[in-house]
Amino acid sequence: xxxxxxCSALLASVLLLGTVPLSHAEAAEQVELRVYNWGEYIAxxxxxxxxxxxxxxxxxxxxxxxxxTYATNEEMYAKIKSGSAQYDVLFPSDYMxxxxxxxxxxxKLDFSNIPNFSDIMDSFKNLEYDPTNEYSVPxxxxxxxxxxxxxxxxxxxxxxxxxxDPEYTNMILMFDNSRxxxxxxxxxxxxSQNTTDHSQLDEAAEELKKQKSVLQAYxxxxxxxxxxxxxxxxxxxxxxxxxxxxxxxxxxxxxxxxEGTNRFVDAMVIPKGVRHKKEAELFINFMLETRIAAANIxxxxxxxxxxxxxxxxxxxxxxxxxxxxxxxxxxxCDTFINLPEEENNYMQTLWADIKASGSTSVWELxxxxxxxxxxxxxxxxxxxxxxxxx
Amino acid sequence: MKKAVSRIYVGLILLFLxxxxxxxxxxxxxxxxxxxxxxxxxxKWYRELFQNxxxxxxxxxxxxxxxxxSIIATVLGAFAAIGMNxxxxxxxxxxxxxxxxxxxxxxxxxxxxxMLLFVFICTLVQWVFGIRLELGMWSVLIAHVTFCVPYxxxxxxxxxxxxxxxxxxxxxxxxxxxxxxxxxVVIPEIMPGITAGxxxxxxxxxxxxxITYFTNGSTFQTLPVTIYSMTRKKVNPQINALSALLFVVxxxxxxxxxxxxxxxxxxxxxxxR
Amino acid sequence: xxxxxSSVPYIVWMLLFVIVPLxxxxxxxxxxQDGGFTFDNIVQISKYTPVFVKSxxxxxxxxxxxxxxxxxxxxxxxxxxxNYQRTMLMLVMIPMWMNFLLRTYGWMTLLENEGLxxxxxxxxxxxxxxxxxxxxxxxxxxxxxYLPFMILPLYSIMAKIxxxxxxxxxxxxxxxxMVIIKVLxxxxxxxxxxxxxxxxxxxxxxxxxxxxLGGGQNMMIGDLIEQQFVGSAYNPYMGSAxxxxxxxxxxxxxGIMSSFDDDEMEGIVI
Numbered sequence: 001x002x003x004x005x006x007c008s009a010l011l012a013s014v015l016l017l018g019t020v021p022l023s024h025a026e027a028a029e030q031v032e033l034r035v036y037n038w039g040e041y042i043a044x045x046x047x048x049x050x051x052x053x054x055x056x057x058x059x060x061x062x063x064x065x066x067x068x069t070y071a072t073n074e075e076m077y078a079k080i081k082s083g084s085a086q087y088d089v090l091f092p093s094d095y096m097x098x099x100x101x102x103x104x105x106x107x108k109l110d111f112s113n114i115p116n117f118s119d120i121m122d123s124f125k126n127l128e129y130d131p132t133n134e135y136s137v138p139x140x141x142x143x144x145x146x147x148x149x150x151x152x153x154x155x156x157x158x159x160x161x162x163x164x165d166p167e168y169t170n171m172i173l174m175f176d177n178s179r180x181x182x183x184x185x186x187x188x189x190x191x192s193q194n195t196t197d198h199s200q201l202d203e204a205a206e207e208l209k210k211q212k213s214v215l216q217a218y219x220x221x222x223x224x225x226x227x228x229x230x231x232x233x234x235x236x237x238x239x240x241x242x243x244x245x246x247x248x249x250x251x252x253x254x255x256x257x258x259e260g261t262n263r264f265v266d267a268m269v270i271p272k273g274v275r276h277k278k279e280a281e282l283f284i285n286f287m288l289e290t291r292i293a294a295a296n297i298x299x300x301x302x303x304x305x306x307x308x309x310x311x312x313x314x315x316x317x318x319x320x321x322x323x324x325x326x327x328x329x330x331x332x333c334d335t336f337i338n339l340p341e342e343e344n345n346y347m348q349t350l351w352a353d354i355k356a357s358g359s360t361s362v363w364e365l366x367x368x369x370x371x372x373x374x375x376x377x378x379x380x381x382x383x384x385x386x387x388x389x390x
Numbered sequence: 391m392k393k394a395v396s397r398i399y400v401g402l403i404l405l406f407l408x409x410x411x412x413x414x415x416x417x418x419x420x421x422x423x424x425x426x427x428x429x430x431x432x433x434k435w436y437r438e439l440f441q442n443x444x445x446x447x448x449x450x451x452x453x454x455x456x457x458x459x460s461i462i463a464t465v466l467g468a469f470a471a472i473g474m475n476x477x478x479x480x481x482x483x484x485x486x487x488x489x490x491x492x493x494x495x496x497x498x499x500x501x502x503x504x505m506l507l508f509v510f511i512c513t514l515v516q517w518v519f520g521i522r523l524e525l526g527m528w529s530v531l532i533a534h535v536t537f538c539v540p541y542x543x544x545x546x547x548x549x550x551x552x553x554x555x556x557x558x559x560x561x562x563x564x565x566x567x568x569x570x571x572x573x574x575v576v577i578p579e580i581m582p583g584i585t586a587g588x589x590x591x592x593x594x595x596x597x598x599x600x601i602t603y604f605t606n607g608s609t610f611q612t613l614p615v616t617i618y619s620m621t622r623k624k625v626n627p628q629i630n631a632l633s634a635l636l637f638v639v640x641x642x643x644x645x646x647x648x649x650x651x652x653x654x655x656x657x658x659x660x661x662x663r
Numbered sequence: 664x665x666x667x668x669s670s671v672p673y674i675v676w677m678l679l680f681v682i683v684p685l686x687x688x689x690x691x692x693x694x695x696q697d698g699g700f701t702f703d704n705i706v707q708i709s710k711y712t713p714v715f716v717k718s719x720x721x722x723x724x725x726x727x728x729x730x731x732x733x734x735x736x737x738x739x740x741x742x743x744x745x746n747y748q749r750t751m752l753m754l755v756m757i758p759m760w761m762n763f764l765l766r767t768y769g770w771m772t773l774l775e776n777e778g779l780x781x782x783x784x785x786x787x788x789x790x791x792x793x794x795x796x797x798x799x800x801x802x803x804x805x806x807x808x809y810l811p812f813m814i815l816p817l818y819s820i821m822a823k824i825x826x827x828x829x830x831x832x833x834x835x836x837x838x839x840x841m842v843i844i845k846v847l848x849x850x851x852x853x854x855x856x857x858x859x860x861x862x863x864x865x866x867x868x869x870x871x872x873x874x875x876l877g878g879g880q881n882m883m884i885g886d887l888i889e890q891q892f893v894g895s896a897y898n899p900y901m902g903s904a905x906x907x908x909x910x911x912x913x914x915x916x917x918g919i920m921s922s923f924d925d926d927e928m929e930g931i932v933i
Contacts, residue, residue, distance in 0.1 A: 410769025473670025
């Protein structure tokens with residue numbers, strides 16, 4: 001009985017506490033804005049920098065930001081597409097934006113609410129993924145290269161081939177997402193990373209399966225720790241993050257492979273059927289404010305598509321050859337474009353196959369067979385014996 | 391000799407069970423973020439932990455769900471067990487199969503099946519009533535109750551079987567109404583089962599990650615989900631601090647429970663169990 | 664009649680939240696993206712055979728290791744003094760009550776190339792060994808997380824075995840090995856069955872342990888399913904088909920296991 005009383009008291013307190021903040025919120029007409037961003041992709045107040053979310057909430061006290069992160073475009077897509085999650089602002093990359101546009105998943109933006117859009121450089125407007133620029137506002141851009149630890153890799157790698165080098169077996173990390181992994185493999189093979197030729201894609205998939213024997217792990221945000229602490233020697237990753245890692249560990253270095261690479265743009269978009277479109281646009285506009293964008297860019301190490309922010313960048317960063325590669329090199333790069341739906345599905349299937357691949361060795365088969373036969377025999381013997389006893 | 395071997399053996403198993411926990415605890419006091427070099431003693435990670443709004447909200451969410459889950463599951467399960475006990479053999483075995491389903495089903499299958507159902511419910515509601523519904527606390531709560539109820543049933547049922555049915559009849563003969571007889575005779579008899587079921591539901595709900603991971607929607611995070619997302623990003627020694635604190639809490643709870651049990655055991659005589 | 668009615672809410676609840684979701688999974692497993700009927704998803708699964716083989720093998724190894732570690736321990740425990748028993752049981756339970764993500768994370772720190780174990784080995788001029796991101800690490804994670812599930816049922820059944828039965832066998836001329844085979848083993852069979860199921864089922868379907876300790880390279884069935892629903896290869900139709908197959912494997916294993924049990928299923932003792 002005592003327990004029951006305690007329980008009901010607990011229940012009452014839970015219900016009470018549960019309702020109090022709610023009614024409070026209604027009174028102030030608090031709006032909850034849900035932001036879904038990449039991990040480590042916003043200045044968070046670490047090391048005395050600006051905490052962007054906090055700043056936003058200070059400026060708009062009636063908006064409460066609910067911030068969540070994802071590791072890959074595909075993960076974000078799955079969450080939204082399956083209907084298991086709903087957000088107000090997303091940060092997909094180029095190809096994912098056009099995929100979402102073509103599948104009718106995005107809302108057209110009201111640019112009168114985003115006056116700061118005028119600060120975006122002209123070269124980042126009306127890009128291929130959003131030709132009329134109705135759906136997206138660029139956040140950052142960058143390239144993909146190889147980050148490596150100079151104490152473990154003597155000669156600076158020049159080509160994507162280094163990621164297949166058996167000399168570094170178990171010391172290589174790889175992208176844990178289909179488009180980046182397949183893209184750089186296609187580049188390595190000398191194909192376009194936007195190919196729709198199934199034989200080329202299959203060839204790349206075969207290469208990736210081969211790579212598994214030298215790989216240590218597939219990673220996304222986990223890469224920071226692994227490279228900074230010297231767990232791994234080589235990995236392909238985004239230039240901006242590489243700069244962040246190099247600042248932590250001076251042994252690290254970064255190269256852009258000679259075959260060329262992927263140049264990406266990550267942009268802010270609003271998904272279809274959003275609850276607080278106006279507030280979401282306010283947020284996007286806020287992110288473009290020079291001081292906010294500059295804090296983000298400084299924290300991220302990515303390159304900026306904004307004029308005012310670019311002007312604030314240090315000489316050193318502009319000339320480091322990583323953040324803003326030369327025009328000749330950028331010639332060799334291309335940007336992911338969206339592929340037809342069948343191609344996207346085909347790539348997804350390929351990726352699942354790559355991750356799942358692994359030859360079953362004879363020993364594994366023998367072991368499994370032995371287990372099945374053993375279990376079967378024991379069962380049959382046991383059942384017979386029991387029947388005999390009865 | 392034999393004794394020494396068995397001591398070493400037990401010691402090794404305990405070492406195996408506790409090594410990672412102690413490493414986490416030791417490094418929760420490490421000033422640098424490194425997980426292999428101990429530099430300086432600090433408690434700053436604990437301070438940061440308590441200021442971490444996300445962790446505190448998810449802790450609160452976890453407790454909320456666990457309390458509600460265990461109450462709902464206990465009520466639902468206890469009544470179900472009483473009903474099942476009154477059934478004929480065929481009906482009962484059918485019910486047993488239903489009860490065992492979520493117990494033997496792999497958690498991940500339960501998780502994705504629930505997710506598909508909830509998304510379906512959301513679209514249905516939107517379509518019929520035009521109201522926008524999305525996954526959140528309600529879906530987590532339903533999912534948790536679903537995988538906890540069977541344990542309540544499985545704990546209460548044996549107690550009901552042990553109970554002498556004549557007791558209930560006797561109470562009625564002595565002038566109790568059926569409700570009184572139920573409250574005064576049946577409930578106290580099956581109380582140990584109910585308590586066990588309640589506690590199990592509570593701990594399972596508190597600890598669940600997989601099913602919550604699939605059904606929590608966009609904003610409702612429980613502690614295990616938050617921990618998972620933390621392990622996938624840059625190292626954050628707050629995780630270590632959190633582990634240390636949880637360990638201490640668990641330790642205290644279990645020691646208290648054990649002391650109480652030991653005392654009760656003595657009261658009820660040597661073989662009280 | 665009234666009594667029977669009291670289980671109606673439960674029946675409704677379970678039908679709605681257990682049977683219906685499984686029905687949806689079955690429906691998805693036989694559906695194409697456009698909503699048509701197909702067997703294709705099931706047929707396609709054959710290409711994931713290596714994943715199934717690997718998952719089952721690793722889970723079997725983990726189960727065997729758990730059994731080997733837990734059996735002697737449970738026996739020793741069941742023969743010890745009451746106080747010792749209580750303390751030891753508590754010591755086994757405590758880690759189980761801490762969130763398994765945290766404990767697995769602890770192993771990550773230990774096993775890394777730059778982790779504590781390799782540092783200690785380095786001190787003795789050994790290694791470094793590649794321990795994390797190997798199948799071995801995955802098995803270790805499983806053993807670590809599910810060992811208590813093996814110890815507890817084994818212990819609770821062995822505590823019920825009367826010491827005099829063992830002594831009688833010894834008096835009748837059994838050596839210790841014979842005692843184990845002829846007396847201890849048959850008497851503890853129900854505990855063994857429960858233990859094996861309780862370790863095997865979560866092991867074969869895990870995705871967290873293989874993700875955290877296997878580096879995404881040692882994929883298991885659970886990873887494959889997770890990937891199709893919220894991960895990098897969105898395809899709930901395929902994911903449902905995989906779940907269906909996983910359930911079938913479980914049913915087969917449970918069927919075999921329950922054939923050892925004399926009584927109708929007795930309930931999993933924790």
